[in-house]
Amino acid sequence: MDRKRWIFTKDQLLNTPSQQNGIDATRELLYRQITASLIQEMAYKLELSHQCIHTAIIYMHRFYMFHSFTCFPQKQMAQACLFLAAKTEEECRTTEYVIRAANGCIHQAIDLKSEAYLKQANTLISSEEILLQTLGFEVNVIHAHDILLKTCHLIHASKELFKTAYFLATNSLHLTTFCLQHKPSLVACICIHLACQWSNWDIPKSSEGKEWYYYVDKNITFEMLEECMQEFLNIMDKCPSKLKKLKENKLAGTKRPIQDEIPSETPPMKRQRLEPISPAATMAGSSMGGKVHVNRALPIPNGHEQKLQSQQQSRNSLNVEASLKQKRSDHGNENVDPNEYKYQQVIKVPNISTKWETVPNIQFKKSIVSNVNNGMEIMENKSAGTKRPIQDEKYQVRPHQ
């Protein structure tokens, strides 16, 4: 299958069917965000996994590159995307259950012979068919989240960095059309890059003198990361006010008040059971108090350790540890009521971004990574067999990029 098929140019994004039907780009993005929220809200009722939500949102973004919001209402497609994603992610939910969730009566028996039910069921099934045909039956998606997990392994990221980046990846799906513009590997790198900026982490170059993102995708440059990060921040900046406006105008296309639904963005740290990264990474995370974790099995460029030590000292003298903690609890996640929190999370980001714009030049390093090369193993499939005269590359089907 042609992977490029689902990557669009800016021009294409400014000429979507919705925009041809008179919906402007900003409004379209808002509709996409609403649909993503509807998907998430319904998925929680149906007890579907995050993976399933992410898949459904990607289906949704792709679908509206070929069809207009004027013909396919958000709620209808939110149902269809989730219905299909539940099947492809092996978490199948019945038509009846999906419709109950969509009507907010998950625990209520409904009359399966009623005209209203049959109509909705029929619409759901037709929409699923239209969705499948639009996708060209390409139901496998590569998630930035998966690449992010691998990359965090690779750079021996602390748990905290991983969580932050993971949260940003989820937000990129909900709020932006990054998944239509960039390869998932780039999205993963943008999220890690932003997470690093956000909390002042620094990932050093590998022993080969290359940046960490080189090992994820050779084509990624620092400029690309910066540019996309800025775009991401701009979108997040606009978002909360947009949502507020929506609240006032009640522009949702449904009769139900939308207030409670829109900001249902919940940080993944709360709901998601996160995979432990690796013993080494966990160690790195726990050594945040000032010690630097160094993987001894790997060669370290001369002078590297010294540099780290001096940075540590400067860090202590500047008493940045305290400010860091402060910062972390600003956008931190523990001890916050999830209901109250869900809105804050989205708003917080731009605020923090201004923080590190106004407080420049204090470059300190936290839990530092040792050698990036080590992680290469993770990115490549293990080969097997000795005698067989067959190239093992052949066996690598799951593309990583």
Next chain:
Amino acid sequence: MSDPLQSSSYTNVITSKLKGQEDLEFPFCDDSNKYEKLAKIGQGTFGEVFKARDKKTRQIVAMKKVLMENEKEGFPITALREIKILQLLKNENVVDLIEICRTKATPYNRFKSTFYLIFEFCEHDLAGLLSNANVKFSLGEIKKVMQQLLNGLYFIHSNKILHRDMKAANILITKNGVLKLADFGLARAFSVPSQKGQPNRYTNRVVTLWYRPPELLLGERTYTTAIDMWGAGCIMAEMWTRSPIMQGKTEQHQLQLISQLCGSITPEVWPGVDQLELYRTLELPQGQKRKVKERLKAYVKDQWALDLLDKLLSLDPSKRIDSDTALNNDFFWTDPMPTDLYPMLSRYNTSMFEYLAPPRRRGPNQPGNPNPRPTQNPDHHFERVF
């Protein structure tokens, strides 16, 4: 409280919009009329199969119709699984899914499209070749078949996919002698770990009875890639015996046949077998000796072949050889070395092998309905085929 469904005026809006779907365009899903059907060539696990030709390119393909068996639940999950898996698995020894086509949704079909999976066309299937007495495989050719089969299995297993329906009829061979694993209608990924750390439980109602391994017959639901390896063993023996080696009529009977060949199923040879659901319920023959090599000796003269068969037909799935180790078995690395099938296959006219008479002859799909494959051998009705 009013019925939430009745209160939603939303429904009317969306159904009225759907009527316009006739003129929808799908750039990635072509109309099936780009192909012309030539003949019906079989019946897959979820629909009919046709031989067809691309009107433009003249390429010959196989079209597998997606059977909408449970319309209420939308597009069947079994078909979605097959599509999902085949899109991931691109390998010389796995059948190539070219695309998925559709018929247009019109008022005439109540806006219900029909979908077809379009596959590369393969001239033969192994069951067809083996049931034709004129087709003779040399030892080198048998090695080539098995090597390609195990190579396909190695590929799908290393991508965490279980085939779950290994049988001679699902092994396709092109006229150039390239073997392809086909019919992934029952296949599924086995990687997905469940959230609470419980092992995955799959249905054990898979695999055609004659090729079904003992652990499935005993109700195992946390099975592994070893289930496909048992099937590979049955198929390998079939390369010499020319008909399925254990043609049980019921699950109980199948277990009997297995015990007669592989010895009694006991916790001594298979630690933990007594924990399986049906171990106590089903009657298992006691005191049977393992006679895999002895009984197959009459057909299989090659020592390495017997050795590999013995390892593939191991009762305990944890001791059964995996595809990687099997490929390294000396069977494939001693003289005669695996030889290309093309020269042998090219001796026969295509007409001889093309699935002429619909439906194609196949093994039983349903347990309890064996419908044995007709063979040239008049003794095929014997309980013991060899």
